[in-house]
């Protein structure tokens with residue numbers, strides 16, 4: 413069984429894969445802006461507390477369940493009890509929808525990266541258009557969006573089809589150190605630019621008054637960001653955990669992965685916001701920050717050879733961050749199919765299964781690539797937004813204002829917080845925290861400290877925070 417499913421070759425390899433999953437678009441375009449918007453250092457404090465009391469426990473829970481049962485999300489929940497199988501299916505479905513829109517975004521990142529390469533070699537990388545204009549022209553260009561989306565998905569397939577050790581681990585062992593190195597170069601370059609200081613100020617200077625005036629906003633923003641950034645709530649870490657050998661120390665992994673993810677997020681804030689400040693760009697959230705603001709920063713603000721070089725390095729970094737995350741999403745889906753084959757007594761053909769599921773996901777993601785990220789046909793795209801299909805023309809809720817948000821709402825908005833809450837409740841109240849502690853103790857010489865605190869986390873803190881996230885997401889989306 414182990415042989416058919418595969419295993420990590422080394423602790424370092426596993427860590428790179430898991431940290432690679434965690435460090436993604438969420439860190440680069442979500443975290444910096446949210447931190448600046450929600451009280452800077454004060455937000456960071458709340459975020460760190462959430463990492464410690466929610467992130468650590470949930471990470472440990474997922475890794476331990478995965479290793480204990482040796483299956484992906486569906487198999488693991490089914491092994492706990494038939495009546496929980498649906499929680500696993502919810503996880504696979506979340507991975508499915510996130511990968512669909514994540515790959516469209518990944519494809520766009522690829523397009524920007526190639527644009528800067530073309531400019532390095534003297535070509536015109538962006539049709540001579542500025543940030544907002546290029547964004548509008550590219551996102552409504554159906555053929556271009558589809559082509560880059562397809563390339564990004566193909567890269568995913570190649571890596572995941574290579575298997576755990578021979579594909580995912582091999583790739584992330586190189587990609588993650590490269591990502592870290594590029595990030596450091598960008599941070600240093602940006603720090604040397606006059607005017608960068610404002611960016612650090614926006615990101616980091618604590619505004620503790622927000623904790624009394626608007627605590628709920630800080631809490632929900634930090635909590636939502638935290639669990640998405642750590643790749644929790646959909647069985648991704650269950651799946652990665654299922655390839656861990658008993659000699660791997662779960663207790664230290666549950667701490668290293670979240671800490672590393674948080675460090676990358678803070679570093680992203682030290683690169684992105686000061687760059688905007690130094691080159692006179694307004695900070696904004698979401699796709700605009702990554703594809704309009706930062707494009708202006710490199711293409712116009714810095715400009716010239718250095719702008720092209722830095723632009724290429726930056727979008728290459730974002731590409732690495734995106735692909736090391738998206739392969740973990742695809743692996744969740746692939747692992748489900750592999751487990752099913754093994755259960756039927758068949759020899760799983762990883763390559764074939766990976767291609768099959770990725771092709772289906774690709775088809776489902778096509779609307780995301782074709783509605784101009786919310787422009788709709790009125791805005792020059794070839795496909796209408798979901799709201800138009802549903803006949804909603806006024807007060808359009810975010811959930812249906814574009815296909816990306818629609819898929820995001822189903823997955824990140826509803827299924828994932830629910831999944832994380834239920835997993836925690838299962839551990840705390842159904843099977844008992846001892847099961848997790850026993851799994852940690854399978855490694856010779858390792859014993860879970862702080863079992864009592866973990867027990868409180870599983871029983872009360874994690875479910876409570878996840879309910880907060882669920883309510884907040886529903887408020888935001890509808």
Ligand code: TRP
Nearest residue numbers: 434436437438439641643648737
């Ligand atoms: N953590 C990634 C990011 O920050 C996204 C991601 C990858 C993810 N795999 C996941 C989120 C699994 C939730 C669950 O961009």
